[in-house]
Amino acid sequence: MKSAQTIANDVRDGSSSAVAELQRSLARIAERNDELNVFLYVDVEGATAAASAIDERRSRGEDVGPLAGVPIALKDNLCQIGIPTTCSSKILEGWRPPYSATIVDRLIAAGAVPVGKTNLDEFAMGSSTENSAFGPTRNPLDPSRVPGGSSGGSAAAVAADMTSISIGSDTGGSIRQPAALCGLVGMKPTYGLVSRYGLIAFSSSLDQIGPFAKTVGDAALLLEVIAGHDPLDATSLPEPAPSLVAHVNDGMAGKRVGLVRELYEGADESVVASVRAAAEALREAGCEIVELSIPELRLGLSAYYLIAPAEASSNLARYDGVRFGRRVDGEDVTAMMEATRTAGFGAEVKRRIMLGTYALSAGYYDAYYGQALKVRTLTIQAFARAYAQVDLLLGATTPGVAFKFGEKSNDPMAMYLNDVFTIPTNLAGDPAVSVPFGRGEENLPIGVQLLGPPRSEAQLFAAARVLEIADGRA
Amino acid sequence: MTTLTNGWEIVVGLEVHTELLTHSKLFCGCENHFGSEPNTNVCPVCLGLPGSLPVLNEQAVELAMRIGMALHCTIAPSTFHRKNYFYPDQSKDYQISQYDLPINSNGYLDLPDGSRVGIERAHMEEDTGKTTHLGGSGRLAGADRSLVDYNRCGVPLVEIVSAPDIRSSAQARAYAAELRGILIATGASDGRMEEGSMRIDANVSVRQANAPYGTRCEIKNLNSLRSLQRAIDYEALRQVELLEEGGTVRQETRHWDEDRGETSTLRVKEDAEDYRYFRDPDLVDLAPSQQWQDAVRAALPAMPAERRAALIATITQPSDAQRDAIEVVIDLGLEHYVHSAVAAGADAATAISRVANEIAADLEHVANLSPAAFSATVLMEQSGALSATQAKTVLGELLEHGGDNPQAIAAAKGFEQLSADSLGATVASLIDAHPDEWGRYREGDDKLAQFFIGQVMKSTKGQANGKAVIAELQARRQGRSQD
Numbered sequence: 001m002k003s004a005q006t007i008a009n010d011v012r013d014g015s016s017s018a019v020a021e022l023q024r025s026l027a028r029i030a031e032r033n034d035e036l037n038v039f040l041y042v043d044v045e046g047a048t049a050a051a052s053a054i055d056e057r058r059s060r061g062e063d064v065g066p067l068a069g070v071p072i073a074l075k076d077n078l079c080q081i082g083i084p085t086t087c088s089s090k091i092l093e094g095w096r097p098p099y100s101a102t103i104v105d106r107l108i109a110a111g112a113v114p115v116g117k118t119n120l121d122e123f124a125m126g127s128s129t130e131n132s133a134f135g136p137t138r139n140p141l142d143p144s145r146v147p148g149g150s151s152g153g154s155a156a157a158v159a160a161d162m163t164s165i166s167i168g169s170d171t172g173g174s175i176r177q178p179a180a181l182c183g184l185v186g187m188k189p190t191y192g193l194v195s196r197y198g199l200i201a202f203s204s205s206l207d208q209i210g211p212f213a214k215t216v217g218d219a220a221l222l223l224e225v226i227a228g229h230d231p232l233d234a235t236s237l238p239e240p241a242p243s244l245v246a247h248v249n250d251g252m253a254g255k256r257v258g259l260v261r262e263l264y265e266g267a268d269e270s271v272v273a274s275v276r277a278a279a280e281a282l283r284e285a286g287c288e289i290v291e292l293s294i295p296e297l298r299l300g301l302s303a304y305y306l307i308a309p310a311e312a313s314s315n316l317a318r319y320d321g322v323r324f325g326r327r328v329d330g331e332d333v334t335a336m337m338e339a340t341r342t343a344g345f346g347a348e349v350k351r352r353i354m355l356g357t358y359a360l361s362a363g364y365y366d367a368y369y370g371q372a373l374k375v376r377t378l379t380i381q382a383f384a385r386a387y388a389q390v391d392l393l394l395g396a397t398t399p400g401v402a403f404k405f406g407e408k409s410n411d412p413m414a415m416y417l418n419d420v421f422t423i424p425t426n427l428a429g430d431p432a433v434s435v436p437f438g439r440g441e442e443n444l445p446i447g448v449q450l451l452g453p454p455r456s457e458a459q460l461f462a463a464a465r466v467l468e469i470a471d472g473r474a
Numbered sequence: 475m476t477t478l479t480n481g482w483e484i485v486v487g488l489e490v491h492t493e494l495l496t497h498s499k500l501f502c503g504c505e506n507h508f509g510s511e512p513n514t515n516v517c518p519v520c521l522g523l524p525g526s527l528p529v530l531n532e533q534a535v536e537l538a539m540r541i542g543m544a545l546h547c548t549i550a551p552s553t554f555h556r557k558n559y560f561y562p563d564q565s566k567d568y569q570i571s572q573y574d575l576p577i578n579s580n581g582y583l584d585l586p587d588g589s590r591v592g593i594e595r596a597h598m599e600e601d602t603g604k605t606t607h608l609g610g611s612g613r614l615a616g617a618d619r620s621l622v623d624y625n626r627c628g629v630p631l632v633e634i635v636s637a638p639d640i641r642s643s644a645q646a647r648a649y650a651a652e653l654r655g656i657l658i659a660t661g662a663s664d665g666r667m668e669e670g671s672m673r674i675d676a677n678v679s680v681r682q683a684n685a686p687y688g689t690r691c692e693i694k695n696l697n698s699l700r701s702l703q704r705a706i707d708y709e710a711l712r713q714v715e716l717l718e719e720g721g722t723v724r725q726e727t728r729h730w731d732e733d734r735g736e737t738s739t740l741r742v743k744e745d746a747e748d749y750r751y752f753r754d755p756d757l758v759d760l761a762p763s764q765q766w767q768d769a770v771r772a773a774l775p776a777m778p779a780e781r782r783a784a785l786i787a788t789i790t791q792p793s794d795a796q797r798d799a800i801e802v803v804i805d806l807g808l809e810h811y812v813h814s815a816v817a818a819g820a821d822a823a824t825a826i827s828r829v830a831n832e833i834a835a836d837l838e839h840v841a842n843l844s845p846a847a848f849s850a851t852v853l854m855e856q857s858g859a860l861s862a863t864q865a866k867t868v869l870g871e872l873l874e875h876g877g878d879n880p881q882a883i884a885a886a887k888g889f890e891q892l893s894a895d896s897l898g899a900t901v902a903s904l905i906d907a908h909p910d911e912w913g914r915y916r917e918g919d920d921k922l923a924q925f926f927i928g929q930v931m932k933s934t935k936g937q938a939n940g941k942a943v944i945a946e947l948q949a950r951r952q953g954r955s956q957d
Binding site for chain 2: 201
C-alpha cells in the first residue's frame with residue numbers, strides 16, 4: 001500500500017489518478033470487508049464522482065490539494081451530508097445527516113476522497129468494536145482478535161490496506177488503543193485543535209478527532225489538513241492549524257523525556273520491554289530520559305467513568321424518536337420515547353447512560369461527578385508539573401496486544417482497564433500519539449505512547465518519527 | 475385589589491421571561507422571528523441534530539447586559555449549564571441555561587410609588603419549541619397526536635427573578651409594568667405578553683406580618699397584567715382561607731384559569747424533576763470585557779423612571795389624568811414630541827394630551843408626523859388660531875399624509891377661526907336664547923360655561939375656540955355686573 005503522501009504526489013504529478021487510487025481501494029474493500037466488517041457503508045458512487053472531479057481539475061492545471069485523490073475512511077460518528085451515519089447504533093439506523101462535519105469539508109477541500117463509514121463501538125463506547133450493533137470488526141492482522149476500539153473500523157481500514165489513512169475519534173483512547181492493536185500511528189490531538197462540529201458527541205469535554213496512518217508522516221499530513229480554528233465549535237482553539245509535516249524529521253536531540261511508571265506498570269512483560277526499548281531508542285537519538293512517577297494518573301480511570309457517562313447521559317437524550325432516526329410507537333409521547341430508547345440503544349450504552357444519570361443526580365452530584373471534576377483538575381496540574389521538568393512523557397498505550405473476541409466483553413471492568421494508560425491525557429486535554437514499537441505474543445504489534453503538553457503535536461510527531469526509524473519501519 | 479384581614483400579608487416574587495430582539499437565535503444563525511411558517515427557521519443546531527454544536531450569539535449577550543445594567547445588576551463572568559429533561563418541544567432534551575453563575579445578579583427596580591423591589595438575577599437561556607397536542611384532553615397525556623414547531627426553539631431569553639419583596643397584587647402589577655417599560659426602553663424586548671415574548675410566573679405566599687415566609691405556590695399562565703393581579707389576589711385568599719381553617723399550603727405549581735378566575739394544581743413539588751444540571755461542555759465561560767461593558771453602558775438609553783420624571787417636571791402639580799397620560803406617552807416612547815413642543819414654547823399639558831390621545835390612537839402612521847409639525851399645531855391651538863377640534867383634525871391629517879405645514883392644512887380645511895366680532899354675536903344670540911342658563915352662570919355657576927361652549931360649537935360646527943368662548947362669557951358677565 002502506498003502512503004497517502006505518495007498517492008497525493010502521484011495524483012498531483014499525473015503518474016497516477018484519483019480514480020485509479022480509488023479503484024485500488026474499492027477492490028481491497030470488496031476483497032476483505034465481508035470477512036473483517038470494517039465498513040458499514042461504502043459510497044462507491046459519491047467517491048467515484050469525487051475522484052473523477054479531482055482528475056478533471058488536475059487536467060485543467062488546478063491545485064488539487066495536499067491529499068489529492070487519497071481515499072480516506074471516516075469513523076461512522078462523523079456526519080457527511082447525505083451519507084448514512086449510524087454511530088453503530090440501531091437508534092440512528094437509516095438517518096442521513098443534512099450537513100457535513102467541518103473536518104469532512106476540510107478533507108474534501110484538500111482533495112481527499114471519502115470512501116465510506118467505518119464500524120465502531122456503539123456511540124464510541126467501548127474498546128473492541130464488540131459493542132457495535134452491526135457486528136464486531138475483526139483485526140486484519142489476526143481475524144480472531146479485536147482491532148481495538150472504539151475506532152476499530154478506522155484502524156482496521158488502514159491495517160487492511162483498504163485506505164492509507166483514516167479518521168477516528170478519541171474520548172478515552174479510542175484512536176490510540178486501536179492504533180496500538182493494529183500496528184498503526186494514531187494521535188489524539190490537543191482538545192480544541194480539531195473542530196468537533198459534526199462529530200456525534202459521546203463526551204463533549206473529552207472527544208477529539210484525530211488521524212490513523214501507517215506512517216508518522218501521513219498522520220502529520222492528515223492532522224495538518226483537519227486542524228485549525230472553526231467558528232462553529234465554541235471550544236475550538238483560536239489559532240490556525242500548526243505546521244506539522246515540516247517538523248516530522250526535526251529529531252529529538254537535547255530533549256528531555258519522562259518515562260512514567262504509572263503509564264506502564266501492570267502491563268504485559270512484552271509491553272514493558274517495548275516501552276523500555278523505546279526509551280533507549282530515544283536516548284540514542286540524543287534525549288535525556290528521566291524516570292518519573294505521577295501518582296495522580298492512577299485516579300484517572302475512575303474519574304473518566306463518571307465524567308464521560310455523565311456527559312453522555314445528556315448528549316444521548318436527543319435520541320428520543322421525535323425528530324430523526326428510529327421511532328418505536330407508544331401510547332403517548334413519553335411511552336414512545338421510552339420504547340424507542342429501549343429498542344434503539346445497546347447494553348453498554350444503556351449502562352453508561354444509567355451510570356451518568358446517577359452521577360449527576362441530586363444528592364449524588366458532589367460525591368461522584370463533582371469529585372471526578374476535582375480529580376480532573378488534579379490530573380491537569382500533575383501533567384503541568386511534569387511538563388515543567390520534561391518536554392514529553394513516554395509510556396505504554398495498552399496493557400497488552402490485541403485480545404481475542406469475548407475475552408473481555410463479559411467483564412466491563414477488564415474492558416475499561418484497557419484504557420487506563422490513555423485516559424489521563426483526555427482528562428487533561430493534552431495531545432498523545434501511539435506509535436508501533438516492537439512485537440508481543442504471536443508477533444502482534446505493540447504501541448508505545450508519547451504524551452506532550454498542549455499544542456506539542458509537532459514535537460510528538462518528531463519523537464514518533466525517531467521511534468518509527470528505530471523500529472526499522474522506514 | 476383585595477385587602478387581606480386578620481394581619482395576613484401577601485409575599486410575592488416574580489419570574490419574568492423575556493424573548494430578546496436579536497436577529498438570530500441564541501446558539502445558531504437561524505432567524506429569530508415570530509409568526510413564520512412552522513419549522514422554517516430551523517437548522518441542525520436548533521433542531522439538536524447529532525453532531526451539531528452551539529455557539530453563543532454576541533448580540534444576545536449585549537441585550538442581556540443592557541437589561542442587567544438597567545436593573546442595576548452586577549455583571550459577572552458566567553457559565554452555561556444544561557437543564558436535563560425529556561420533552562418533545564426541546565430538541566436536545568436539555569435546555570441550555572445559566573445556573574449558579576448568571577450574567578446579571580443583585581440588582582433592583584424602583585417603582586413609581588417609590589418602593590424598591592430587589593432583583594436576584596437576570597440570566598440567559600434558550601426558549602423551547604411549541605407543541606400542539608391533538609385529540610384527547612389537549613394536554614400531553616392522552617393526546618392522539620402532537621405537532622411540534624421548532625421555530626421558537628433556541629430563541630434567546632432572559633429570565634428576571636425578583637426577590638420576594640412584593641407585598642400586594644397592585645405592587646406586582648406595577649413591577650411588571652415598570653419592568654416591561656424598561657425591557658422596551660433597552661431595546662431588548664418588545665414586551666408583548668399576548669405573543670408570549672414576555673411571560674410572567676408569580677410565586678405567592680402569605681404570612682402574618684414579620685413572621686417567616688410561608689410556603690409558596692408558583693402560578694403559571696398569566697397572560698396579561700390584569701391576570702397577574704387577579705391571580706395573586708385569588709391565590710392569597712385561597713391560602714389564607716386554607717390556613718385559617720387549620721390547613722397547610724402545599725408547595726406546588728398552579729395554573730391560572732382566566733375565565734373561571736381561579737388557580738388549580740398543575741403539579742406538586744414531589745413530582746418535581748431532578749434536572750441534573752451540569753456545566754455545558756460545548757460552551758466556554760462568558761466573561762464580557764470591561765471595555766465591552768463600558769461601551770454597552772454608555773449606549774444605554776434613558777429608562778422610563780427618568781423619562782417619566784422629565785415629563786412630570788413640565789407640569790405643575792399634575793392631575794391623576796395627566797399622570798396617566800404621561801404613562802401612555804412613556805409607554806409608547808413618544809415623549810420627543812412633547813419635548814419638541816415644549817422647546818418651541820407650547821404648553822406641556824396640551825402637548826401631552828395630544829400625544830396620549832391623538833398620536834397614540836394612530837401609531838400605525840406615527841412615522842409621518844414630524845415633531846416640528848406637531849409643535850406648530852399645538853402652538854396654533856394654544857394661540858387660538860385653531861380650536862381643539864380643529865387641532866385634532868389637523869393632527870389626523872398630518873398623521874395620515876405627512877407634511878410639515880399645519881397652517882396650509884388648516885387653510886385647506888377652511889379652519890379660519892371665527893373673528894372676535896362674529897364670536898361675540900354668536901354668544902349674544904345664545905344668551906338671548908337661553909336666559910335661565912345665562913342667569914345661573916351669571917350668579918357664579920361656572921359649570922354652565924361648558925353648556926355655552928357646547929352651544930357655540932354646535933352653531934359654528936366646531937370652528938370656535940373653547941377658551942375664546944369662555945373669555946367672551948366672562949367679559950359679558952363682568953360687563954353686566956357693572957351695569
